[in-house]
Amino acid sequence: MLKLFIPCDSVARAVGADQVAEALQREADRRQLPLDIQRTSARGLYWLEPLVECETTEGRQGYGPVTAEDAPSLLDALTGQPGGHSLALGPVEAIPYLNTQQRLLFARAGVTRPLSLEDYRAHGGFKGLESAVALGGAEVVAAVLDSGLRGRGGAAFPAGIKWRTVRDAGAGQKYVVCNADEGDSGTFADRMLMEGDPFLLIEGMIIAGLAVGADKGYIYVRSEYPDAIRVLDQAFAIVRDAGYLGTDVAGSGLAFDLEVRVGAGAYICGEETALLESIEGKRGIVRAKPPLPALQGLFGLPTLVHNVLTLASVPTILAKGAAFYRDFGMGRSLGTMPFQLAGNIRHGGLVERAFGLTLRELVETYGGGTASGRPLKAAQVGGPLGAWVPPSHFDTPLDYEAFAAMGAMLGHGGVVVADDTLNMANMARFALQFCAEESCGKCTPCRIGSTRGMEVVDRLIATRDFSERHDQALLLRDLCDTLQYGSLCAMGGMTAYPVASALKYFPADFGLTTTEAAQ
Amino acid sequence: MPDELLHLPVIQRILSQHQGTQGALLPILHALQEAIGFIPDAAVADIARALNLSLAEVRGVISFYHDFRTSPPARHTLRLCRAESCQSRGSEALAAQLREQLALDDHGTSADGAISLRPVYCLGACACSPALELDGQVHARLTPERLRSLVNDCLEDTAC
Numbered sequence: 022m023l024k025l026f027i028p029c030d031s032v033a034r035a036v037g038a039d040q041v042a043e044a045l046q047r048e049a050d051r052r053q054l055p056l057d058i059q060r061t062s063a064r065g066l067y068w069l070e071p072l073v074e075c076e077t078t079e080g081r082q083g084y085g086p087v088t089a090e091d092a093p094s095l096l097d098a099l100t101g102q103p104g105g106h107s108l109a110l111g112p113v114e115a116i117p118y119l120n121t122q123q124r125l126l127f128a129r130a131g132v133t134r135p136l137s138l139e140d141y142r143a144h145g146g147f148k149g150l151e152s153a154v155a156l157g158g159a160e161v162v163a164a165v166l167d168s169g170l171r172g173r174g175g176a177a178f179p180a181g182i183k184w185r186t187v188r189d190a191g192a193g194q195k196y197v198v199c200n201a202d203e204g205d206s207g208t209f210a211d212r213m214l215m216e217g218d219p220f221l222l223i224e225g226m227i228i229a230g231l232a233v234g235a236d237k238g239y240i241y242v243r244s245e246y247p248d249a250i251r252v253l254d255q256a257f258a259i260v261r262d263a264g265y266l267g268t269d270v271a272g273s274g275l276a277f278d279l280e281v282r283v284g285a286g287a288y289i290c291g292e293e294t295a296l297l298e299s300i301e302g303k304r305g306i307v308r309a310k311p312p313l314p315a316l317q318g319l320f321g322l323p324t325l326v327h328n329v330l331t332l333a334s335v336p337t338i339l340a341k342g343a344a345f346y347r348d349f350g351m352g353r354s355l356g357t358m359p360f361q362l363a364g365n366i367r368h369g370g371l372v373e374r375a376f377g378l379t380l381r382e383l384v385e386t387y388g389g390g391t392a393s394g395r396p397l398k399a400a401q402v403g404g405p406l407g408a409w410v411p412p413s414h415f416d417t418p419l420d421y422e423a424f425a426a427m428g429a430m431l432g433h434g435g436v437v438v439a440d441d442t443l444n445m446a447n448m449a450r451f452a453l454q455f456c457a458e459e460s461c462g463k464c465t466p467c468r469i470g471s472t473r474g475m476e477v478v479d480r481l482i483a484t485r486d487f488s489e490r491h492d493q494a495l496l497l498r499d500l501c502d503t504l505q506y507g508s509l510c511a512m513g514g515m516t517a518y519p520v521a522s523a524l525k526y527f528p529a530d531f532g533l534t535t536t537e538a539a540q
Numbered sequence: 541m542p543d544e545l546l547h548l549p550v551i552q553r554i555l556s557q558h559q560g561t562q563g564a565l566l567p568i569l570h571a572l573q574e575a576i577g578f579i580p581d582a583a584v585a586d587i588a589r590a591l592n593l594s595l596a597e598v599r600g601v602i603s604f605y606h607d608f609r610t611s612p613p614a615r616h617t618l619r620l621c622r623a624e625s626c627q628s629r630g631s632e633a634l635a636a637q638l639r640e641q642l643a644l645d646d647h648g649t650s651a652d653g654a655i656s657l658r659p660v661y662c663l664g665a666c667a668c669s670p671a672l673e674l675d676g677q678v679h680a681r682l683t684p685e686r687l688r689s690l691v692n693d694c695l696e697d698t699a700c
Contacts, residue, residue, distance in 0.1 A: 032665045035678035067667035204662055206623030212664040244570075244607050245663055247676060282563075283570055285605030288661060302565030302591070304604040320562065362667065364628035369667030392629070401624055405661075437666070439628040448624065455661065 022055040023099055024076040028131065030063035030216055031248040032209070037088060038071040044092035045073070054100065062217025064131030065359075065371030066118055074113055074131075075099055083110035118387055123349060124373045125337045125357050126210075126330060129218050136255055138263060141220045149336030150265070153228045154273045156339075161232040162188055165335065167343035169355030174200055174291075174328030175403065175432040175511070177354075177421045183325055186315040187233040190323035195235035197226055198300065198319060198326045201242040201249070202284050202291040205404025207363040207435030210371060211329040215242065215249035218333075219256035223279065225332035227270055228339060230277040233325050238277065241296050243284040253281050288459040292510050293326045295461060306461045307510045328433070330359065351377035354420045364401075364437035365391045374419075381415035384438055395440040399526070401448075403432025405455055406515035408522035409445060429518065445527035450478040452519040460512060466504045467513025474500050474520065481531050494533060497524060544582035550575050551583045555590045565591060565601055569608055578609040614649050614656035616694040619673045622646075622659045625666035634670060634687055635659075641691055655694045 027033075027042045042058055049056035066072060069085035073095065084095060087108060098106035113131070114120055124130065133140035141147070153161045166181025187195060199222065203211040215222060226238045242250050257279055260266050268276045282300050284290050290299045294308035297319050318324025334356060338346045347355050354376035360383055362369050367389035384390070384400055391397050399409040408429035410417070417423050424431050439448075456471035477500060481493040501517035501524075508514040524531060554571045558564040568587060572579050579602055588598045602608045620626075620635055635646060638657060642650060649656040665671035668680035674690055 031678055032668055032680055035665055035671065035680040036668055070668070203664065206662045207625045207666045208662075209664040209666055245660065245673075282566065285566060285570070285607035286660075287605050299566065300563050302563040302601070303597075304601055363625040364666065364669060366667075369669075371667075405624055435666070437625045437628060443628055448627075451624070451627070459661075 022057050023049070024057045024059070025099075026059050026061045026074040026076070026081065026131075028063035028070065028072065028217075029060035029135065030070075030213065031246075032067060032212075033063050033070040033072070036070050036086070040089040041071045041073065041087050041092070044089035045096065048092040048096050052096065054096065059134055061133060062130050062135050063213060064113065064119060065127060065213060065373075066116065066131075066368075067370040068368045069110065072110075072113075072131075080112045080114060083113035083116070084108045085110060118368060118370070118372075122373050123357050123375050125346070125349070126214065126221070126333055126359055127218075127371060127373050129221070130213065130371070131217075133218070135217050135219060135252055136259060138220065138259055141218075145340060146220055147224060147265070147271075147336075149339035150224050150228055150271055152339045153231060154271055158188060158232045158234065161228060161339065164338055164343045165232075168338045168346040169343075169350070169353070170331065170334055170338065170346065171354070171421070172328060173330035173334070173358070173433065174293075175430065177431070180327065180331055183315050183327070184229070184233055186313070187235070187323050187325045190316055192234070194237075194320075194322050195233060196319045196322060196324040197229045197233065197235045197238040197332075198293075198297065198324055199226060199238065199240040199329055199332055200291065200293060200296055200326060201240050201246075201329050202296060203246070203329070203433070204243060204288045204291045205406075205433055205435050207401065207437035208361050208404060208433045209363070210359040210361055210434065212246050212249055213371060214329055214333055215240075215246070216252050219252050220260065221336060222253075222329055222333045223256060223260055223265070225335040226279060227265060227277050228335050229325055229327070229332060231270065231273060231275050233323075235323075235325065236276045236278070238279045239282050239300055239319070240279065241282045241284060241290070241300060243290075244286055250281055250283055257281075288455075289461045289512055292461075292512060294510070297324065297326070304461070307463050307512070309509060330433075349375035351375075351418065351420055352422055354422070358419070358431070358434050360419065360434045360436060362388045362436055362438070365393055365440045365443075366438040367392045376420050377418050379416050379418055380410065380436070381412075383419065383436060384415065388436075388438060391438060391440040393440050393442070395442060398439050398441045398443060399445065400439070401437040401519065402435070403430045403518075404435050405452060406430075406511060406518055407432050407435075408518040409439075409448065409526065410522070411526040428522065430515070444530050445523040446478060446482055446530040446532075449520040449523040449531075450475055450482075452516055452523075453478065456513065456516040464507070464509035464513060466507040467509070467516070470500055470504050470508075470513065471516065474504075474516075478520075478531075484532075490533060494524065494531065544580045547576050547580050547582060548586075551580075551586050555586060559590075565593070565598070566605075569602065569605075573608060578612050581610065614653050615697070616655045616675055617658060618655060618691070618694070619658045619660040619663075621661070621663050621665070621669070621671045621673075623662040623666075625662070626670040629669040631670040634672075634682065634684065637684055637687060638691065641688065650695075654697075655691070 072085035453474035
């Protein structure tokens with residue numbers, strides 16, 4: 022029987038995967054051709070979506086991007102009519118974009134069905150949990166410390182130190198909270214993972230719960246991701262039935278259970294303390310730190326808060342060992358990072374590689390340059406609070422420290438590419454406008470500085486007077502300093518990055534000459 | 541508002557379903573909006589009483605989060621993504637096209653209640669920008685023609 026694989030990922034569906042699956046089924050029925058369509062997760066090769074894969078003795082053969090109208094000709098090709106097909110891609114796993122990646126987190130992407138426990142187990146699922154139960158909590162924490170894993174949400178704090186702090190915070194009620202409020206533009210790795218491999222995140226959270234002594238976990242998912250919410254809820258039920266959640270987790274004698282909490286459209290709730298407030302049922306107002314959430318977090322109790330990708334990295338570390346994981350990467354940035362290529366890019370998608378490849382390799386070799394074919398102007402790395410990096414700096418390795426050294430940050434690994442039609446003064450203004458709209462209002466630089474900043478950019482763009490322009494540019498730089506050093510959290514603190522980088526590298530967009538900008 | 545009294549049984553049902561839930565306010569508000577389409581003013585006092593909160597605390601939460609509505613929605617809600625990735629693929633021009641076609645601003649609702657516009661900042665479809673969400677369904681690799689036809693479908697659909 023002809024066996025096809027088509028993603029059920031929400032973005033594959035947003036470009037027509039459901040219609041392709043229906044058209045293929047309809048056409049096969051008409052021909053009385055037995056057909057088995059399996060809906061898998063997505064590979065992350067989004068420019069090829071909808072991507073249809075066919076099982077053969079030589080592995081899966083790919084076709085894409087397929088439209089519903091291609092169904093008859095595709096079935097002709099698949100049933101051996103000569104001539105192949107114009108959309109044929111050859112063996113999917115030989116596509117250079119994919120076979121040069123180092124996929125640890127996304128090893129199952131595009132291969133397994135998201136809610137099949139059988140598929141998950143057949144591809145290494147629950148090996149990490151088995152190892153964790155055998156090792157015991159103290160050893161698990163030691164392994165996470167030893168792996169060099171750092172928080173993947175953006176702050177890059179060493180994960181093992183958080184684990185140790187929560188574990189040592191005494192007995193009593195503790196929590197594990199997964200930050201799945203992936204609000205940064207240009208990022209979609211959390212979404213892909215939750216929709217496509219929910220058991221991996223669940224396994225990571227169970228390991229975390231057992232290791233730090235928490236019996237309850239929350240996954241806070243943004244409301245813009247309804248598919249992820251539905252998949253996680255279904256996955257909980259499946260895992261609970263299989264004995265991995267409840268009063269005796271995987272034969273450990275310990276209890277752990279999970280619940281999804283849905284955000285409500287507030288970007289600031291991606292900040293960990295605002296997120297905790299939101300789970301508690303309050304406005305998403307940032308808390309001052311200390312106290313650290315590891316000691317006084319959710320409902321005032323010790324809480325381990327991590328991004329989706331951090332928690333989902335843990336099963337691999339436990340299954341294959343800390344040394345295996347640490348062997349990937351460079352300097353103090355160890356392991357792999359799923360980079361996300363977005364915006365004006367020809368080959369948009371997910372690229373999981375060890376830290377250390379350059380931005381140029383990512384944007385040019387993988388991304389293939391701009392989608393419009395126009396000259397590349399800049400890439401914003403790390404979401405709306407990340408710096409705009411000009412091509413002259415593209416040889417910087419993707420490494421936390423190297424990016425910090427040039428006044429940028431890797432953040433969650435999102436890269437938004439822009440061509441020469443995007444005006445950077447407008448983007449600087451947009452960053453400030455976004456901050457004004459999404460600020461929680463607790464600290465002054467963020468609440469007021471964002472609005473004042475928009476006004477300064479407006480005056481800067483409007484003026485024809487040399488000295489006025491000079492004054493406004495100075496004021497804007499000054500304001501960026503105030504935001505960066507005076508804000509309570511990263512929302513205000515990092516809004517300075519896109520603004521200051523736009524001003525520094527693209528002064529002409531603000532009407533400034535290079536000499537004026539240098540002053 | 542006598543109409544709102546019709547919602548009281550739903551409100552009571554949802555409140556009792558969430559008894560014992562820690563930090564229940566957001567789940568309750570989501571459930572209410574799902575069931576009724578918006579958060580009726582009549583619910584505020586009941587929620588406050590059930591959760592031992594002040595009216596101001598409940599209203600504060602409703603107004604803080606962009607998702608919560610306090611009046612019935614239009615028949616269709618179109619949320620065009622306005623974040624950086626979609627901007628780099630021309631979403632500002634699409635937003636201008638929407639404003640012109642519907643004679644509405646970015647947050648507007650058509651007078652006949654057919655369609656509401658809402659900006660959204662990222663739908664996670666950034667590898668296939670520009671994107672929008674129409675009544676819960678994401679459409680990516682949007683073109684001006686596709687946007688126009690989606691809007692026309694909303695305007696013609698007066699049945700629901």
